[in-house]
Amino acid sequence: MSNPLLQLRPLGQxxxxxxxxxxxIKSGQLHRLLEEDGVVGVTANPTTFEKAIRAGHAYDEQMHQLISEGKSAKDICDLLVTTDIRTVAEMLYPVYESTGGQDGFVSLEVSPELAYDTPRTLEEARRYWNMIARPNLMIKIPGTPQGIAALQQALTESINVNVTLIFSLENYHRVAEAYVSALEVRLQRGQDIKHLASVASFFVSRLDVLVDSLLEDKIRSTRDSVEQHKIASLQGKAAIANARLVYKEFREVFSTAHFASLARAGGKMQRPLWASTSTKNPAYRDVLYAEELIGPNTVDTMPLETIEHFRDHGQVHLSIEHDLVEASNILTSLEQVGISYEKVTQQLQEEGIQKFAASFSAMYQGAQDKQRAMGTV
Structure with missing residues (x-):
């Protein structure tokens, strides 16, 4: 296997x-990614859809039809998005079947504007689940306290969930607990748990972006060269350390005797999904995060640019559990130099929700702009 992407699967990723x-989809590019690069799932978020709908003319034919039916911009966006999701779900269904429901999923996000509203998040999750009506759909729900309550209820209703915008260890632990609790509830009711699936999307590179900027501020604020060197040595380290500790937590949660009883009834692990694995800092290796987070029972969702870089020069090895003691020491050292892990991860979650909510609004605006361009508004 000369393609490094194809070497991930034998290592469990x-x-x-x-x-x-x-x-x-129309050009066949997505099909080639499935056939040639070993892609076994697809995720979407408001930002990618907003860009897709604004760009080019791929959606024009359906938009003309929906406009002629008198649909609003919001309804048009809904129907454009769900049409794509359904198409991709059908493309991935053979993977879903051949992997026993382990892979072959396509994810669709509820509006991040509802991230702090449990009832409305649930309402949207149910609406999308019923509208798309595919067993290999995952509904993306943010890992806020309100979102965790919504995702636990959605899972008990047999709705597959991709829990998104997780940044901290504590947040991850609460998400994993909610998933296990949902399995327990269904099993106690005598309901099937074999076909229920979930992933926990842990965002990676954004942590380095924020932490590195804070470290730069710390370096500028001191003239002590020893202290400057100590602080600089932490740059580009936080994100990988954080993700490796999450994987350690994952191994602990899903290796207990308690979960083993759920597994015997058909319950699947809630795998960690590494999101935001593109490298934002050009000073770092362009496949840094993809290379350093490879391990069994994980998912890496990569944008096209990262896939192309990894195909070209990715180095594949089991890396996720490398030097866990050092990973813990890095987070401790960040606290010692005055960077609060809790504040940073909370800020990132809040900013992530704001950015995705802004993309939702931009997507609706894009639909309105196209309506105007078509002379219908």
Whole structure:
């Protein structure tokens, strides 16, 4: 296997593609990613859809039809998005069947504007689940306290959930607990748990972006060269350390005797999904995060650019559990230099929700702009 992407699967990592774009579906590019690069799942978020709908003319034909039916911009966006999701779900269904429901999923996000509203998040999750009506759909729900309550209820209703925008260890632990509790509830009711699936999307590179900027501030604020060197040595380290400790927590949660009883009844692990694995800092290796987080029972959802870089020069080895003591020491050292892990991860979750909510609004605005361009508004 000369393609490094194809070497991930034998090591237990599933490659998912972080984008949905109708132009890529029509051109056959998505099909090639499935066939040639070993992609076994697809994730979407408001930002990728907003860009896709604004760009080019791939959606024009359906938009003309929906406009002629008198649909609002919001309804048009809903129908454009769910059409793509359903198409991709059908493309991935053979993977879903051949992997016994382990992979072959496509994810669709409820509006992040509802991230702090449990009832409305649940309402949207149910609406999308019933509208798309595919067993290999996952509904993306943010890992806020309100979102965790919603995702636990959605799982008990047999709705597959991709829990998104997780940044901290504590947040991850609460998400994993909610998933296990949902399995328990269904089993106690005598309901099937074999076909229920969930992943916990842990965001990676954004942590380094924020922490590195804070470290730069710390370096500028001192003239002590020893202290400057100590602080600089932490740059580019936080994100990988954080994810490795999450994987350690994952191993602990899903290796207990308690979970083993759920597994015997058909319950699947809630795998960690590494999101935001593109490298934001050009000073770092362009496949840094993808290379350093490879391990069994994980998913990496990569954007196209990262897939292309990894295909070209990715180095594949079991890396996820490398030097866990050092990973813990890095987070401790960050606290020692005055960077609060709790504050940073909370800020990132809040900013992530704000950015995705803004993309939802931009997507609706994009639909309105196209309506105007078509002379119908």
């Amino acid at each position: 599933s490659l998912w593609y972080d984008n949905i774009d109708r132009a890529q």
